[in-house]
Amino acid sequence: MNKFKIFSLALVASASVANAQDIKEAKKAIDAEQFQKAKSLLKSIIKAKPSDGEANFVLGNVYLNQSIVDSAKIYYLNGLEASDKKNLNYIGLGQLDLDSKNNAGAQTNFGLATKDMKRKDVNEFIYIGRAYINSTNPDYTTAVTTLKKALAIEPQNAQALLAIGDAYYGAHNQNDAYKAYRDAFTADPTLLRAKMQLGVLLKGAKSYDEAIKSFNEVIALDANYGPVYRELAETYYKWGRNKSSTAKVNMQNAITNYEKYLSLTDYSLDSKMRHADFLILVKDYKNLEVVANKMIAEDKVNPRIFRYLGYAAYENGNVDVAIKSIQDYIKVPTNKVIGRDYLYLGFAKIKKGTNAEGVVDPAAFDAGVADIKKAIELEPLVVEELADYGKALFGKKQYAQAATLFELGAANKESKNYLDDLVYYGISVYYGNAGKAVGTRDVEALGKAEIAFDNVLVASPSYDEAYLYKGRINNLLEKDDLIIKNYEEYVAKTTAKGAEELAKPATAKKIVEAYNSIGASYANTDKAKAVEYFNKSLAIDPANTYAAQSVKALK
Structure with missing residues (x-):
């Protein structure tokens, strides 16, 4: 009997060690972003030992990290029924409360998680800290x-x-973040x-070359x-975007x-989704x-x-x-539709209505703009995505349609293209009406x-x-x-730049335009003033026919 009891205890101890090792392996897989492997390991632990509350909690965290909230909650609730470390699952429920902006509920759950902590326990504090960091409504403070409560107990606890x-990184406290990571x-x-x-x-x-050196040190280990x-990929992407050469x-x-x-992760559908997100980022649409198409073949649900297929097909001309x-995608009510979905749909409708000469059918253009x-x-x-499209239309002298797109950009002061869009909107409208007869403008x-x-x-007083x-x-x-007020202002501002600016042929041409327009505006009310301005034009451009004929007519 004594031998049997000792053998039984040895089996229990062995099982506990095995479970601990499996949990450790699962956590290692999570850190390596091998989430499918982690889920498989954790489900095996739970099946073998339903009383393992920590396995339920960690599995719930994996699902929550993947935004599969219902599954996360199921495992947290299952974990509360366990006999071993069930208190950790209150932390998972607390994060769900934080995500729902239910701070009172979160505090209650965190209180339940820490109620029976032993004096030297720190994991609960680490997990609660993580909950505040990982929440969709993070509270880094x-x-x-x-x-700090955990570090007060174990100052050298690496986790x-x-x-x-x-937490410091999330709060943009780079110095303390650096020290903590080190x-x-x-x-x-x-x-x-x-x-890493x-x-x-x-x-x-933006120290991209130094960052790459640092990541290569990790690879050496x-x-x-x-x-x-992944970090290397994002660094190269940002470096390429910030330095066009x-x-x-x-x-x-x-x-x-x-x-x-x-x-090095796993070729699950989830990882392929992340891959697709990155391909959009680097504009690798082929x-x-x-x-x-491969993902659709594997998972039609x-x-x-x-x-992804819609974005890629548009960029590839399909x-x-x-x-x-x-x-x-958009028609399913449960799908989370983002602005870019409608943007691509709008662009696709416009492209479909564009003929071989680049002329856009007005009805197709209007339908596309409605989606935009x-x-x-x-x-x-x-x-910010509209500027290039607008400039292409402007280059094809489709001024009214270009103006429609630039007006959308000119309405947003936060856009990086705000000033450009204002200018292009104004000149698109001008050129769209310049050739029209009075009464049709x-x-x-x-x-x-x-x-x-x-x-x-206002945005650029020197323009x-x-x-x-x-x-x-x-x-x-x-x-x-x-007419007089604005052209005179243009002449005054340009003249203030000095003789070198006035000597430029393009500038001289615009000054002549200004003097002729001012002269024409005075022609019906002050003939002397009109003649004065036409003579100013002739002083710059003696061969200017319009000015010469106007002076002759006014005399």
Whole structure:
């Protein structure tokens, strides 16, 4: 009997060690972003030992990280029924409360999680700190306060130091984040994520070459640590975007490293979705279309695939596939529609209505713009995507349609293209009306174009050509007083730049335009003034026929 009892206890101890090792392996897989592997390990632990509350909690966290909230909650609730470490699951429920902005509920759950903590326990504080960091409504200050409780008990706890580093990083406290990550790696040299985060800080500071060196140091320690290749990919992407001369090489480096990252994680549908997101980021639409079609062959249920296929098909010129795919995604009420979905749908409709000569059918253009406006309602800064399209229309002298797109951008002061869009809107309206006879001009649009140039002068007071265009617009509106005022302002601003500027042929031509327009405006009310300005034109351009004939007529 005694031998049997000892043997039984040995079996229990052995099972406990095995479970501990499995949990450790699962956590290692999570850190490596091998989420499918982690879920499989954790489900095996729970099946073998339903009383393991920590396995339920960690599995719930994996699902929550993947935004599968219902599954996360199921495992947290299952974990509360366990006999071992069930209190951790209150932390999971607490994070769900934080995500729902139910701070009182979160405090209650965190209180239940820590109620029976022993004096030297720290894991609860680390997990609660993580909950504050990972919540969709993060509270980095409270996270730091909570994690300091863990560090007060174990100053060299590597996980606590890593977590507080993440909290400082989230709060844009780079100095304390750097120290915490460095200390975490010193405390545990196998904690590669802490070492990697030092490179992430350099990437955030736009020290891209130094960041890459730092990431390569991680690779030297473990060439199979997948997340570092994702960080490398993002660094090369940002470097290429910020320095156009390096764009081609760095974008390819970004793609290569992201593919390496994927090869070291898992080829689950979720990882392929992340891959698709990255291909959109680096604008690799040919590969995106291939990836999207493969995902559809594997999983016809996940609707996000239709978004990817729609984007890629549009960029690759397959507008019918683009329109159908995006509409298939948008029409499902449970799908989370973003501004870019409507933007691509709008662009696809416009492209479908564009003939071989580049002329857009008005009905197709209006239908596309209606979707683009929906995109802007959801994400105001998608207006930044309209500038190139507007300039292409402007280059084809489709001024009214160009003005429609530029007006959308000119309505958003936060857009990086705000000033450009104001200018292009104003000149598009001007050129769209310049050739029209009196009575057929769009007076309302011309008035808005003049206001646009007023806004240009607020945003950029030195943009003197705004006065020139305001003069031209008022010429079309036949407002003599404003013609004189704006052209005179243009002449005064330009003259103040000195003789070198006035000697430029392009500038001289505009000054002649100004003098002729002012002269014409005075012709019916003050002939002497009119002759004076026409003579100023002739002083610059003696062969100017309009000025010469006007002087002759006025005398």
